[in-house]
Amino acid sequence: MRFLVASDLHGDSYWAERVIKAFNDEKADKLVLLGDILYHGPRNDLPSHYEPKKVISLLNSMASSILAVRGNCDTEVDQMVLKFPILADYIYLVSGETTFFATHGHNIGPHKLPACLPENSVLLAGHTHVVCDQTVTVPESGLTVRYMNPGSPSIPKEGSVPSYIVIEDGTATIKSF
Helix, strand or coil: CEEEEECCCCCEHHHHHHHHHHHHHCCCCEEEECCCCCCCCCCCCCCCCECHHHHHHHHHCCHHHEEECCCCCCCHHHHHHCCCCCCCCEEEEEECCEEEEEECCCCCECCECCCCCCCCEEEEECCCCCEEEEEEECCCCCCEEEEEEECCCCCCCCCCCCEEEEEECCEEEEEEC
16 A cells, blocks of 8 residues: 655645645555644644635545544534544554554654554654654653654745655655655
8 A cells, every 4th residue: 555645734725736646646545644634723824825625625526545633723613524534633554564653743743752652663743844754762662763744735844845755565755746
């Protein structure tokens, strides 16, 4: 199975279209969205192509291919218009011998790692809008895990470029648009 992971679209239709194009070009089986799908939040400027109704239509057209977690800007009202579940705090993905723990990153992330991660794990989290690929240590166990953040295509921060992650056969790679 091939996964494409993106985060923090914040209702930007241009970037939703680009993510879907990357999904198709990469021949991915599942699109994993790490939250903050429709709303831009009070701390962010309005994305340049803020059209949440169009994003709803685009994503609902491929609902059976989407796995998603809840971001800090996602609400029950968003779930009412989206045809795929978005309210889980996290999901596990298994690819090859690697376990991926996918979450938004505002509650669980490199600052607060889950103690339940097995050896050879990857923590996938968005929220910061900053692309990242680094090793972090779980304090309780001393276990080191890989932390990957695809950033935000619509509102990148700290010099990040719009990016996404592709996962296949246990290998995860960050790619730029």
